[in-house]
Amino acid sequence: MEEIKKESARDHGFIYTLPFRDSAKYEGGKDWDVQVYVRNRPKSFEIGAKTYHEADQADAYLSVTDTFTVAPTGKNFVWMPWNEGRHPTPELYYACNRTLIWWSHYMKLPTIQVFCDGGSHRSVSIFGAFLRTYFTKSQAADIVAKRVPKFDDYEIKDRSTWCDPLEYIDSYLETFPSDRLLFKAMGKDYLSRLDTYCDDVWKQVKERYADNKGGDL
Numbered sequence: 512m513e514e515i516k517k518e519s520a521r522d523h524g525f526i527y528t529l530p531f532r533d534s535a536k537y538e539g540g541k542d543w544d545v546q547v548y549v550r551n552r553p554k555s556f557e558i559g560a561k562t563y564h565e566a567d568q569a570d571a572y573l574s575v576t577d578t579f580t581v582a583p584t585g586k587n588f589v590w591m592p593w594n595e596g597r598h599p600t601p602e603l604y605y606a607c608n609r610t611l612i613w614w615s616h617y618m619k620l621p622t623i624q625v626f627c628d629g630g631s632h633r634s635v636s637i638f639g640a641f642l643r644t645y646f647t648k649s650q651a652a653d654i655v656a657k658r659v660p661k662f663d664d665y666e667i668k669d670r671s672t673w674c675d676p677l678e679y680i681d682s683y684l685e686t687f688p689s690d691r692l693l694f695k696a697m698g699k700d701y702l703s704r705l706d707t708y709c710d711d712v713w714k715q716v717k718e719r720y721a722d723n724k725g726g727d728l
Contacts, residue, residue, distance in 0.1 A: 522550065522551065522553075522554070522566055522661065522662070523550065523551055523630055523631075523661070523662045524548055524549050524550030524551060524626075524630050524634075524661055524662075524674075525548075525549055525550075525658040525659060525660055525661060525674070526546055526547070526548045526549075526658060526659045526661055527546070527547045527548075527549065527638070527654055527655070527657075527658045528544050528545070528546055528547075528654065528657060528658075529544065529545040529546075529547060529615055529646075529654065530542070530544055530650075530654075531543050531544070531545065531615070531616060531619075543619055544621075545614075545615040545619070545620065545621060545622070545623060546621065546622050546623070547611075547615075547622075547623045547624070547625060547638065548569065548622070548623070548624045548625070548661065549624075549625045549626070549630070549634050549635055549638045549674075549676065550624060550625070550626045550630045550634065550661070551626060551627070551628065551629055551630025551631075551634075552574075552576060552580065552626050552627070552628050552630070553566070553567035553572075553624065553626060554567065555567040555583070556572075556580045556581050556582070556583065557581070566661075567583075567624075568622075569586070569622040569623055569624040570586070570587065570614075570620040570621055570622050570623065571586065571587035571588070571589075571614045571618075571620050571622075571623045571624070572586060572587070572588045572589070572623070572624045572625075572626070573589050573591065573607060573610055573611060573623070573624070573625045573626075573637070574588070574589070574590045574591070574626055574627070575591050575592070575593045575603075575607065575625070575626070575627045575633045575634055575637050576590070576592065576593075576626070576627050576628050576633075577592050577593060577594045577595060577628070578628065587614060587618075587620070589606075589610045591603055591606050591607050591610070593627070593633050593637075595627075595628075595632070595633065598683065598686070598687065599633075599636060599637070599640070599683060601690060601693050603637075604637075604640050604644075604690065604693060604694070605693065605697070607637045607640065607641065608640065608641055608644050608645075608694075608697050609697075611623065611625070611641050612641075612644075612645060612697075616645075625637060625638050630674075631674050632674075632679070635674045635675075635676045635679050636676065636679040636680055636683065638676045639675075639676030639677050639678075639679050639680030639681075640680050640683075640694065642654060642655070642676060642677060642680075643677070643680055643681075643684075643694050644694040644697050644698045645697075645698055651677055652677065655675060655676060655677055
């Protein structure tokens with residue numbers, strides 16, 4: 512991974528287009544696309560920000576920062592804190608997947624932003640989890656291959672391979688392969704309560720808390 516040579520406050524990330532197809536499967540019989548900008552924290556959401564930047568405009572925002580962010584008035588906004596340095600938990604995957612599939616599939620919102628503080632790890636990993644849950648391997652690879660870089664004067668030699676969401680999430684799945692069970696369950700039924708998977712998922716959650724030294728459940 513190339514070193515970022517400029518200040519982290521500059522905007523950077525990629526815009527991904529999610530294709531929702533197969534009119535027989537989806538409500539209303541229509542196909543639609545959703546653009547997801549996976550990025551760093553928007554400047555407009557900084558405490559004390561006085562200007563709303565055009566690049567920060569979207570229909571919905573998912574924040575996985577570990578610090579407070581000012582939510583935009585009148586916008587769909589969800590904050591799922593993830594402390595940098597900790598492994599993502601099943602609860603985090605579950606909540607972020609539910610949020611993103613609701614906005615993109617059921618609400619059909621045209622534009623969504625997923626961000627963390629730096630924009631090069633947590634937001635990327637969460638979006639990778641979403642792709643692994645709701646799209647086939649070939650579909651996910653195609654979505655990533657067609658992403659559009661959005662950089663503000665960043666000096667990165669090869670932007671095509673920088674911050675690959677599939678690479679990031681697959682690395683986590685190698686460490687915790689049991690998370691594939693959750694992804695598989697959620698991918699089969701977008702808003703299922705996962706009743707048939709609850710026991711296995713609960714065991715997995717307990718094991719993960721023990722790994723994170725979160726105490727006995």
